[in-house]
């Protein structure tokens with residue numbers, strides 16, 4: 476019953492039962508996959524924002540939320556540009572929002588005290604594989620595979636995180652290209668596989684201050700070793716791809732830090748412990764007027780959950796400022 480614990484990133488002994496039950500329940504009707512991949516979510520939303528007078532700025536890191544007279548009034552970007560706003564919604568997670576974006580207001584907001592109540596979720600490895608043969612020719616199907624070394628998931632996780640030479644506690648093998656009905660039309664004769672497992676961010680301490688892609692040969696060799704171990708597991712359960720892999724690349728907690736700004740390479744934002752769900756401040760509202768939170772940390776991990784958190788955040792904004800903003804503007 477708990478075999479899909481990897482979807483919430485915390486082994487059953489430490490996770491919330493409700494969270495585990497929701498993961499199991501959501502699969503009962505089958506999974507969903509966006510046509511043309513994850514980028515189609517942004518492609519669908521951006522025109523809505525722009526049609527309503529908004530501007531979407533790409534490749535621009537936010538550095539700080541600006542506060543004036545106790546109210547959020549804009550964002551300062553990493554390049555120093557300041558963007559004024561009548562309200563600010565942060566979707567980068569509570570660690571980034573309270574720990575970094577509001578770093579100059581720690582005393583007033585008790586940011587560090589709040590963050591001491593949550594733990595980051597586990598770091599992870601993800602092996603991205605490209606194959607020059609169609610899924611159909613290889614006889615692959617859509618079903619996700621969960622490979623565990625045994626039924627005691629807590630022990631498996633503990634064994635691996637304390638000694639990475641031990642078996643991976645879980646390997647989630649998925650077949651994104653097969654789930655995407657547009658794939659064969661856009662990329663005929665090819666297919667992709669992803670394999671995810673846990674990682675401990677402390678294993679990367681010796682490379683953490685080196686710039687992206689310049690971590691050196693030792694890091695490359697380390698990644699090569701983890702990749703080979705993951706490939707071995709995949710070949711065992713998906714033997715049809717043996718000898719057909721055209722390309723693979725491993726992401727580590729450092730990749731997740733550098734690409735998505737999760738500082739310990741977290742898989743899913745903050746951990747889904749029982750205590751997390753008792754924290755009343757994990758809501759769209761914040762102590763700063765006109766600053767709201769959205770995303771997985773205020774609800775739960777998951778693409779659908781994150782989309783629903785947007786709905787919650789809009790509700791919170793309309794409840795507070797409904798007279799001033801009609802739903803179209805928000």
Ligand SMILES: Cc1cc2nc3c(=O)[nH]c(=O)nc-3n(C[C@H](O)[C@H](O)[C@H](O)COP(=O)(O)OP(=O)(O)OC[C@H]3O[C@@H](n4cnc5c(N)ncnc54)[C@H](O)[C@@H]3O)c2cc1C
Pocket residue numbers: 535536537538566567571601671734735736741742743769770771772775776777778779781
């Ligand atoms: C490997 C992996 C596989 C997953 N598979 C699934 C799955 O199959 N199904 C599922 O439902 N969920 C899956 N998830 C979980 C899902 O991706 C997340 O729960 C969801 O994306 C969270 O959405 P979010 O908007 O809260 O945060 P994010 O998607 O993390 O979005 C936050 C965004 O903020 C940006 N950002 C961070 N800092 C800054 C800054 N300073 N300035 C500007 N931008 C910044 C980041 O680049 C990022 O784009 C997976 C997660 C991982 C890591």
